Amino acid sequence: MNAPDRHAVPLAERLALTREPFPGSRKVYLEGSRPDLQVPLREVLLSNGERIHLYDTSGPYTDPTAAIDVRSGLPALRAPWLDSRGDTETYEGRIRQALDDGGKDDARLAQLRAEAAALQRAPRRAKAGTNVTQMHYARRGIVTPEMEYVALRENGRREWMAEYQRDAARERRLAGNPMGAALPKGPITPEFVRDEVARGRAIIPANINHPEVEPMAIGRNFLVKINANIGNSAVTSSIEEEVDKLVWAIRWGADNVMDLSTGRNIHTTRDWIVRNSPVPIGTVPIYQALEKVGGVAEDLTWEIFRDTLIEQAEQGVDYFTIHAGLRLPFIHLTADRMTGIVSRGGSIMAKWCIAHHRESFLYTHFEDICDIMKAYDVSFSLGDGLRPGCAADANDEAQFAELRTLGELTQLAWKHDVQTMIEGPGHVPMHLVQANMDEQLKHCHEAPFYTLGPLTIDIAPGYDHIASAIGAAMIGWMGTAMLCYVTPKEHLGLPDREDVKQGIIAYKIAAHAADVAKGHPGARARDDALSKARFEFRWTDQFNLGLDPDTAREFHDETLPKDASKVAHFCSMCGPKFCSMKITQEVREFAAAKGVAEREALAQGMADKSAEFKAGGGEIYIPIGKA
């Protein structure tokens, strides 16, 4: 809302990684069943002595004790777990080619690659004949450290939450509506996580070549997650900016990040991002494959695509968007649309199919793709290449024909124990949102749904993070597991640092609104802690418990800059004389002082008034029933 003018921020400052812990907060770790299983939480110390523990996506960057060097990457915390399973081997990976970075090498690239040299690792893959996916372990009854990590992380510390849930009547009144989700009443156990992954109802995106990742789950019965997209582009941006955007995005709460880079240097960009990312990284491999054929969709081949999958799997990408549901016979269904095919990957494949009069090689080679996925535990994000690009195209046959195909492909992926989620729209008016969730659940067998928004209207360019947060909150409540953010720049330009933050905060709001509505255990406790701080005029606590403490404090300072007003028992909205909360506290003291007898007296007083009024001919006392 009142970001500093982005052009006023010097480059150096924009590129400096933000490493300060959040105000009044410090990083704490929950230890699991083994000493190397350390689950991070953000501890907020309140002025009244309470300690609130929050889910923390920011990684080591907000831990002042952590030594960070983006040129050597984060520690490989999962390496011992992978080693102990003994079903993987390192090998001499695919030879890097100039084409991987979009063409002939140049000095700039050589320099970038040299800087990134320390990030190179020998890739790891499944030993011949083995399958190393979390789903494969889960189905064989194995609880992995990744699953235990997820259980501890989803629970956080329930003790402080319980403090805010002591009023049984209140909890009954506010009981959530899970809309069909099977949320556990008690704490989430590692066994529950295993079972959800085995059923395919949740995924843990964690490529064996991304040992730096802090495991997280995407599933209807866990906290709703959000994804932020970053990426360079043929038009703007640089590698440093991408790594900075990653750190910035996870600081504000991105659970996953997709690298949508196109154009030059994308292989090297990805090295930097993956090695420095504590969150799962997703990509759309067809973008790089298209680069390799000079941007001519017709020239794409299965061989080039396959090579690109292996290239990215060796780098450690955790999930691939694959538009395998966009089939040749569906393409003509888009001809009468208002905005046709708006998915980049979808339109590339549509062009290929038509040029060759052949079925998509993503579809015909789907099981070959599964073989690659299970050798590295890369998860499918089955792309919705035919998603609507405007309200007018929502819920049409092209969209749903593809969705049904994604359901078929999900079963095929599960045959190979490959973790799978399903991408969804897009642009959908509010009254058509439920149908999207219902169709996905019906045809995709409860595989996690991962939607882009949806945007509920089309007339808000510049504010589509808001237009879409409305749809995102609703579909999140209905059962969507992860929400792909939309920034204010959607449809207009590439998001910069401030746009990324604005998009993420809007989506943290949507995801949390969904968790509260579903009745996720403890989800509302943070709201209650903040509301209590607000009512007790603990301003600093109110700021620090919010999604963006910096902006909250800044807004308060604008009207009441003095530190004194941070403890003032009034605020600038009403001023000292008028403060409703101040008056309420007096009311409360009064009401509390009165006993039952007093209330009866009041009731009697009412009876008299009632008689008075009836005499006055007021029709005000007609029974509710007749009203």
Next chain:
Amino acid sequence: MNAPDRHAVPLAERLALTREPFPGSRKVYLEGSRPDLQVPLREVLLSNGERIHLYDTSGPYTDPTAAIDVRSGLPALRAPWLDSRGDTETYEGRIRQALDDGGKDDARLAQLRAEAAALQRAPRRAKAGTNVTQMHYARRGIVTPEMEYVALRENGRREWMAEYQRDAARERRLAGNPMGAALPKGPITPEFVRDEVARGRAIIPANINHPEVEPMAIGRNFLVKINANIGNSAVTSSIEEEVDKLVWAIRWGADNVMDLSTGRNIHTTRDWIVRNSPVPIGTVPIYQALEKVGGVAEDLTWEIFRDTLIEQAEQGVDYFTIHAGLRLPFIHLTADRMTGIVSRGGSIMAKWCIAHHRESFLYTHFEDICDIMKAYDVSFSLGDGLRPGCAADANDEAQFAELRTLGELTQLAWKHDVQTMIEGPGHVPMHLVQANMDEQLKHCHEAPFYTLGPLTIDIAPGYDHIASAIGAAMIGWMGTAMLCYVTPKEHLGLPDREDVKQGIIAYKIAAHAADVAKGHPGARARDDALSKARFEFRWTDQFNLGLDPDTAREFHDETLPKDASKVAHFCSMCGPKFCSMKITQEVREFAAAKGVAEREALAQGMADKSAEFKAGGGEIYIPIGKA
């Protein structure tokens, strides 16, 4: 999102009324059955020759041909209509007192009042024994010019909308869900407006002392409206800023404005605002009454309050928030709340009731208040003094006990033909929103609901316009007639110019999302026009059809500043090589070129592929039914 640093904007600039028409737009007027009935519309001229007509709240300020002098006010367009009814008289109004402006006069105030001298008018009131409310006329079968104005305004120009609704299959697929609303299929007639007002299902806030107002309707079967709050405060702000905020607020789409001024100079502030406002103005009279007793709630009396109602009715305030539903026996119900009573007016009255051990004088004198309302056609906005102040207090007995009382008072107001709407929360998690609408419809007999948000979560200080736009869009779809905006500064400070704009845009998004979901005739046409422009790379048309053309263009310029790129057939998101819309157009041409025979050939091709696959053992072709 990227507002210029507010402190960088010089005062002079902030106080200059923004009068430029919107880009590519001009003001046009629809003439009604009489030449002095001129309904404004904003005409957007598109680059392809189309003319789009939009609902316009900005008044004469965006009409370059209109002469504006804030010191003499807007033309009294309704004066001839009022005269022609012959049921009102002008009279020597109540004598202004120093106390009306919050205490002893000073030089500054004298100067302000002198500047505002030209704004003084002899007040008008109903002749003895008459009732001049729109509801009273409606119930006697009279269609007033105000009703005809509303009908024309709600329809706009349906011709261009019809152009976007020619695809019958699409319209069926996107048919809205009115959630019980009775939206007319065809154009809205003056008779329909009359009937809705007669039933109490809609109100037309139009005090006979506010002849400058451009009539509008608030009702479930009309477009969803939004209200913006402005007002000075004991802590900051000035009269000039308030008038500027009014003009700024209606420019961005505020249908109504509430003046929540407190402290000094509020009578004179109101003169300036009402005389310069083409939209209805609402107030909370108890604020001023409290000023008159030095801020000591216990010292309030019916006489002082009554005098304040008359003072404001003579000035032309169109609706009063009256917290008459907050009754003595309800107060103790708030004792166990997380945040007690958060309504200013509500807490003031609660304090009075407890201090005197007596029922609220607003409740006991309700019919006396009705007598004042009907003499000036001031509408009730029955206040929810016990609305929840946080998610934890949502839908509790205190809130609903008051709501049921508001239903009783509604019937009492209707006995006097006084127009009435009902105020609602506040803070409500998504899953409890529907119950608020259901209870209101059940107990308040379809009187228009007017909610504040509701905020769906409490952890977003600095972003509560977003947290509340989610709840606002949902409850608007469910039947709420007007949405009171929330700005980014909610809970933190007083909104300035940029905050007001951000709050309004967020609420225009929510209101439009609700209109589209309800299936309001033609609501989606603007989205379709913008989407078509987007698909055809008509960038300038896309900007100009949006809610904020300035920001949309600014965002686009940041990445692609050249004018050439305003007609470029690609955008910065994908760059020239990758543009999905560009590819889609090629796909469309292809698909369009193919006939039925071609499609059958494709189908046959699929059959072959299918056979191939089955041979390959793929389970991919299992029937959907089994999937």
